[in-house]
Amino acid sequence: MLKGFKDFLMRGNVIDLAVAVVVGAAFTAVVTAFTEAFLKPLIQLVSGGGELAGSFQVNGVTFDWASFVNAVITFVITAAVVYFLVVLPLKTIQERRQRGEESGPSESDEVVLLTEIRDLLREGRESEAAGRHAAGGAPE
Structure with a gap:
């Protein structure tokens, strides 16, 4: 406490x-x-x-x-x-x-790293969804 x-x-x-x-x-x-x-x-x-x-x-x-x-x-x-x-x-x-x-104020290393991870995860989801759509698969 x-x-x-x-x-x-x-x-x-x-x-x-x-x-x-x-x-x-x-x-x-x-x-x-x-x-x-x-x-x-x-x-x-x-x-x-x-x-x-x-x-x-x-x-x-x-x-x-x-x-x-x-x-x-x-x-x-x-x-x-x-x-x-x-x-x-x-x-x-x-x-x-x-x-x-x-x-503006510079971001800390942790914030920059977390932003990069977020962007990579977002890109991975978007490319995965595009691959399923191109293959004609049904969305989950």
Whole structure:
């Protein structure tokens, strides 16, 4: 049971995913700190400044709309950076590979060998079926 778990963890894509999550969380923390330190005060100044700037009260309950706007801005900045630094470059590489301008990752020796075996088996079946058809034999 532990060996299977170890094998799962040692796969390259699991490690890459873990690194991506950690870096993403750290980046989100940086963007959040930026929006809290700079953008939220600007939102409060634009809304009139003072003690209740960026919020309003109804029956003693405070609605902090500046925090909501701040969270939306944080999301948009984070999404834009992920799109322009991760999604767009990977999409461009994928399109280049489809057009044949850039080679993809090289296949391992095992994959190449298995592909050759598959192709040979397929050719053998096709030639066997063609031989039976030419001899007038009934299909099995």
